[in-house]
Structures are given as C-alpha cells and as structure tokens.
Amino acid sequence: MARGRLNSGSKAEAELPKAKLNKQSLRNVSKLLSYIKPYRLKFIGGLVFLVISSLVGLAFPGFFGALIDASQGVKRYGFVPADLKKIGEVAIVVLFFQGFVSYFRITWFVQVAEKSLAAIRRDTYFRLITLPMNFFANRRVGELNSRISADLSQIQETLTTTLAEVIRQVIILIGGITLLVIISWKLTIALLVILPVLIVFAIVFGKFIRKLSREAQDQLAESNTIVEETLQGIANVKAFVNEAFEAGRYDKTLQRVVNIAVRGAKFRGMFGAFIVFCLFGTIFCEIWYGSYLVSIHDKGMTFGQLTNFIVYAAFISAAMGSLPDLYANIQKAVGASERVLEILHEQGEDVSINAEDNVTKKQINGNLEFSNVEFAYPSRSEITVLKNVSFSADAGQKVAIVGPSGSGKSTMAALILQFYHPQSGSIKFDGVDADHYALTDIRNQVAIVPQDVLLFGGTIAENIAYGKLGATREEIITAAKKANADNFISGFPEGYETLVGERGVKLSGGQRQRIAIARALLKNPAILILDEATSSLDSESERLVQEALEVLMKGRTSIIIAHRLSTIREADKIIVLEKGNIVESGNHQELIANEQGLYRYLSQLQFENA
Numbered sequence: 001m002a003r004g005r006l007n008s009g010s011k012a013e014a015e016l017p018k019a020k021l022n023k024q025s026l027r028n029v030s031k032l033l034s035y036i037k038p039y040r041l042k043f044i045g046g047l048v049f050l051v052i053s054s055l056v057g058l059a060f061p062g063f064f065g066a067l068i069d070a071s072q073g074v075k076r077y078g079f080v081p082a083d084l085k086k087i088g089e090v091a092i093v094v095l096f097f098q099g100f101v102s103y104f105r106i107t108w109f110v111q112v113a114e115k116s117l118a119a120i121r122r123d124t125y126f127r128l129i130t131l132p133m134n135f136f137a138n139r140r141v142g143e144l145n146s147r148i149s150a151d152l153s154q155i156q157e158t159l160t161t162t163l164a165e166v167i168r169q170v171i172i173l174i175g176g177i178t179l180l181v182i183i184s185w186k187l188t189i190a191l192l193v194i195l196p197v198l199i200v201f202a203i204v205f206g207k208f209i210r211k212l213s214r215e216a217q218d219q220l221a222e223s224n225t226i227v228e229e230t231l232q233g234i235a236n237v238k239a240f241v242n243e244a245f246e247a248g249r250y251d252k253t254l255q256r257v258v259n260i261a262v263r264g265a266k267f268r269g270m271f272g273a274f275i276v277f278c279l280f281g282t283i284f285c286e287i288w289y290g291s292y293l294v295s296i297h298d299k300g301m302t303f304g305q306l307t308n309f310i311v312y313a314a315f316i317s318a319a320m321g322s323l324p325d326l327y328a329n330i331q332k333a334v335g336a337s338e339r340v341l342e343i344l345h346e347q348g349e350d351v352s353i354n355a356e357d358n359v360t361k362k363q364i365n366g367n368l369e370f371s372n373v374e375f376a377y378p379s380r381s382e383i384t385v386l387k388n389v390s391f392s393a394d395a396g397q398k399v400a401i402v403g404p405s406g407s408g409k410s411t412m413a414a415l416i417l418q419f420y421h422p423q424s425g426s427i428k429f430d431g432v433d434a435d436h437y438a439l440t441d442i443r444n445q446v447a448i449v450p451q452d453v454l455l456f457g458g459t460i461a462e463n464i465a466y467g468k469l470g471a472t473r474e475e476i477i478t479a480a481k482k483a484n485a486d487n488f489i490s491g492f493p494e495g496y497e498t499l500v501g502e503r504g505v506k507l508s509g510g511q512r513q514r515i516a517i518a519r520a521l522l523k524n525p526a527i528l529i530l531d532e533a534t535s536s537l538d539s540e541s542e543r544l545v546q547e548a549l550e551v552l553m554k555g556r557t558s559i560i561i562a563h564r565l566s567t568i569r570e571a572d573k574i575i576v577l578e579k580g581n582i583v584e585s586g587n588h589q590e591l592i593a594n595e596q597g598l599y600r601y602l603s604q605l606q607f608e609n610a
C-alpha cells in the first residue's frame with residue numbers, strides 16, 4: 001500500500017497521462033537525475049537505510065513467532081533463548097535501531113527530493129519565462145502551469161515516496177516469500193496459487209469501479225457548472241423567466257449522477273461480496289490448513305510458525321496489491337519528466353538568471369529605424385503581417401502609427417521590443433543593427449505602456465517599482481506624482497501599501513494606466529512605446545492620463561500606436577499602415593491634405609462618429 005505523502009507537493013493530478021516505460025523514456029528521465037547529483041551521498045545513504053529498514057521490518061514478525069513459541073516452552077532460534085524477557089529486550093533494541101534508521105531514511109529522502117525538485121522547478125520556471133514569445137503563442141497558460149505544478153509534484157512524489165515504496169515492497173515480496181517457503185512450503189504453494197489470481201481480479205474490478213466513480217464525478221462537475229453559470233448570469237435567468245428551465249436542466253444532470261452512482265454501487269456491492277467470500281475464504285482455508293499442520297506436531301509446524309506465516313502472508317499480499325499502483329505512478333512520473341524535459345531543452349532567449357548580468361552595457365540614444373522589414377509570425381508563416389516596412393524616428397521624436405485593426409501596429413511594437421525578429425530587412429537602434437546589441441540592452445532601454453495594464457498581486461509601490469526594481473520610496477512617489485497617480489494613491493487608506501491585483505483593490509482603467517506610466521517613468525527609457533487604450537476613458541480621466549503621457553514622452557523617442565487620431569495631431573511623424581504596408585507618412589497637416597488618403601478617410605470617420 002502506498003504510504004502517505006511526506007513532502008510539500010500538492011496532490012498530483014490523478015489523470016496525468018502515463019508514459020510507456022522503455023529504454024528511451026528511462027534514458028530521458030535519467031537526465032533529470034543529474035539534479036540529484038549534488039545530494040548523491042544523502043540519496044545513497046537513504047537507499048542503504050531503506051534496504052536495512054525493509055530487511056529489519058521483514059525480520060521483526062519473527063519475534064511474534066518466537067514469543068508465542070517461547071510461551072509454550074519451544075525454543076525457536078538458536079540465537080534467541082526461549083525466554084520472554086530476553087526476547088523482549090532484543091526486540092526493543094531492534095525497534096530502537098529501526099526507528100533510528102527510518103528517521104534518517106525519511107528525512108534524507110525528503111531533503112534530497114525537495115532540494116533537487118526546487119532546482120528543477122527553478123530551472124523550468126526560468127526557462128519558461130525566457131522562452132521566446134512564439135513558444136507562448138502555441139500553448140495555453142493552463143497547460144504550462146500544470147508543468148510546474150502537477151508534473152513536478154508527480155516527480156516529487158515519485159522521488160520521495162514511490163521509489164522508496166517500490167524498493168521496500170520488492171524486498172518484502174522476495175524476502176517474504178523466501179521466509180514463507182522456509183516456514184512451510186506446502187502452505188506457501190497453496191497461497192501463491194490463489195493469491196495472484198485474486199489480486200489480479202481485484203485490481204481489474206477495482207479499476208472498473210474507479211472508472212464508474214470518475215464518470216459520476218464528471219457528471220457532478222457538469223451539474224455544478226450549471227449552478228455556476230446560472231448564478232453568474234442570474235440577471236439573465238430572471239429577466240427571461242427561465243427559472244423553471246434552469247431547474248429542469250439541473251435536475252436532468254442530477255438524475256444522471258444518481259443513475260451512474262447507483263450502477264456503481266451495484267458493482268461495489270459485488271466487489272465487497274467478492275472480497276468477503278474469496279479473500280477471507282482464502283485466509284480461512286490457509287489458517288485451517290495451518291492449524292491442521294500445527295495439530296500434527298512433529299511433521300507440521302509450531303504455533304509461532306503459523307503466526308509468522310499469517311503475518312508474512314499479509315505482508316506479501318499487501319506488497320502484491322500495491323505494485324500496480326506504484327508502477328502506474330512511475331509511468332506517470334516518467335511522462336511528467338518527459339514533458340518537463342521538453343521545456344528544459346527548449347532554446348531560451350539570451351537573458352541571464354543573474355540580474356547583474358542584465359545591466360545595460362551599450363547605451364541607446366533613441367534613434368530608431370526600420371528598413372525593408374518583412375515579417376510573418378512563426379506560428380502563421382504563410383501570412384506576411386509586415387511588408388517592406390521602412391521608417392525612421394530620430395531621438396526625441398514622436399512618431400505615431402495609425403491604421404485599421406489588424407494592419408500590424410502592435411506587431412511593429414513587438415518587433416521593436418525584439419519579441420520576434422523580421423524574416424528580412426533590419427531594425428536599427430542609433431544606426432546599429434539590433435542583432436549587435438544584447439537583447440537585455442534593448443529591452444532595458446525600451447518601455448511600453450500597453451493598452452491593458454497588468455498589475456501584479458502586491459502593493460501599488462511594488463507595482464510601480466517593477467520599472468526599476470531597486471527604486472527608493474522617494475523615486476516611486478516622484479514618478480507617481482509625475483504620472484498624476486499620487487493623488488488617487490494617497491486617497492487610499494493604505495496609500496502606496498494598498499494591495500492591488502486579485503486579492504486587492506480593483507483600479508479603474510485610467511488609474512492602471514497612470515501606474516503603468518509611473519512604472520515607465522522610473523525605467524527612464526530612451527524609446528517609449530505607447531499602445532493607446534481603445535476603450536475610451538471618461539474625459540477627466542483621459543485628461544489626467546494624457547497629461548501624464550506628455551510628461552513621460554518628454555525628451556525621448558515615442559512610438560505611439562494610436563487608435564484615436566485626435567491625440568496625435570502634434571506628432572512629428574504619422575505612419576499610416578494598411579494590411580502591413582506603409583501607405584502614407586507625414587505630419588497631420590500633410591496627411592489631412594491628401595484627399596484620397598487613408599488618414600484623411602479615417603479622420604473623417606472618427607470625426608463623424610464623435
């Protein structure tokens with residue numbers, strides 16, 4: 001029987017897919033074992049102690065037999081006198097030793113597993129966050145999350161518990177059967193003929209019952225979804241007077257739950273009857289035959305031996321019963337390891353895990369140039385998103401990019417940030433190709449104020465300091481003041497210590513943007529990308545954000561992805577994109593003068609809508 005968990009990992013998902021165990025998969029997994037290397041002495045020590053404690057555990061029931069025999073005046077072993085007191089003394093010493101060995105086995109295994117798993121977790125997480133954006137385009141966050149949680153917990157469980165259990169159970173199985181044969185080969189043969197058949201039957205039957213109960217759980221989950229949906233959309237339910245409909249829908253799924261559960265109960269009952277009849281029947285027959293052997297004295301066995309036999313028989317039945325589960329656990333762990341290794345083997349971006357390595361080495365003044373940039377997202381390589389795009393922004397200039405939805409504006413921002421690389425053409429900073437800069441040099445000196453500002457769970461101060469991790473409190477407050485954020489922050493009872501994010505206060509769109517502006521101010525970048533929010537703020541909030549943006553843009557190159565053309569009249573240059581091509585560029589006056597131009601058309605459209 002698998003033991004309780006000894007470690008901190010959360011319960012691994014029962015549904016983790018199993019992998020086939022073969023040479024290749026085991027070779028793959030052995031790569032993860034390199035994480036155990038630094039702790040190999042402890043690991044080997046733990047293994048040795050495990051073998052010792054398993055052997056001692058196996059030998060211990062010998063005392064029961066010896067005690068019973070001694071009580072009847074029969075001396076069992078040459079080295080143990082037929083004296084209850086002496087046997088008791090030896091047993092206490094052995095128990096003490098067993099306790100000592102078990103303590104170190106458990107603590108060492110857990111220490112090795114926790115430390116090496118923490119290293120694997122850290123490496124996986126770090127690799128994950130340094131993988132190129134394209135990697136994330138093809139994967140769901142939930143799937144990646146489960147690599148870090150469920151997959152790694154499964155590996156952890158295997159290292160701390162399953163591995164030890166397999167070794168223990170195999171020792172018990174081999175040692176136990178050997179001892180049984182020594183005690184009575186006749187009884188052993190009888191046992192070994194019946195037991196495996198019963199266990200295989202019980203396992204197959206057990207699996208079938210588990211499948212049924214999973215089906216019932218799935219049904220229950222479905223009915224819970226109805227409750228959730230209905231409660232979330234309660235206003236809709238009421239407005240359409242659909243209470244009866246919803247109740248009926250819920251009732252139907254409940255009925256299905258009951259049907260499956262009742263069907264499962266029948267099989268469960270049969271299983272119970274089988275266990276009672278066959279398993280207990282077998283035990284009874286064994287004891288019956290054993291008692292017969294005891295009764296014929298000289299050719300048979302002693303009471304003590306019969307007791308020993310029964311205890312060992314229980315041991316090996318439990319060991320046999322636990323092996324399939326343990327095997328399935330190892331299969332799951334192998335599958336989990338392969339998935340984790342997949343991430344570890346991915347090529348990450350050139351960002352170091354040490355913050356000191358990521359400091360800016362080459363300064364950028366703010367001159368930016370796209371020349372003949374062609375780009376298609378690697379995940380959709382057949383669609384060219386940017387075609388032959390060329391433009392330049394001098395240091396300190398404001399350049400706006402406008403164009404219909406899907407024309408490629410955000411893609412240009414992604415290219416400036418080096419999230420992707422053009423298939424042809426080049427992007428230059430201060431006249432030098434982006435490839436000649438360290439990736440971190442570019443990202444350190446380019447800041448983005450995105451449309452949708454993501455705030456991390458933490459305080460407002462921490463969120464602002466995300467732009468400059470070592471910022472002092474004064475720097476944070478100064479940035480917030482410049483970003484027109486200090487007023488609303490000071491209005492909260494906890495001020496800068498107010499928690500935001502899931503468990504904190506919910507900030508309005510305009511407030512979040514001002515926090516993002518403060519963040520960018522702290523970062524003090526040479527090049528700024530503003531992805532203007534599409535959803536309009538109320539006019540007061542917009543004024544505050546706009547003012548803050550003006551402060552932020554001062555003295556740096558600003559690339560403004562504009563949705564509302566009214567905000568970019570003052571831009572030094574406006575680039576008009578259409579389906580990935582630059583169709584026009586110039587300042588507002590020049591562009592508006594072109595009667596056939598897209599800019600003029602878009603302006604008119606917005607003016608009319610307004």
Ligand SMILES: Nc1ncnc2c1ncn2[C@@H]1O[C@H](COP(=O)(O)OP(=O)(O)OP(=O)(O)O)[C@@H](O)[C@H]1O
Binds near residue numbers: 380
């Ligand atoms: N990660 C991605 N993978 C594949 N295709 C993408 C990806 N992101 C955007 N695209 C596609 O690239 C094209 C340009 O998208 P982009 O987001 O740059 O347009 P946009 O001008 O910023 O649009 P909007 O104004 O709606 O934000 C679109 O056809 C879009 O479907």
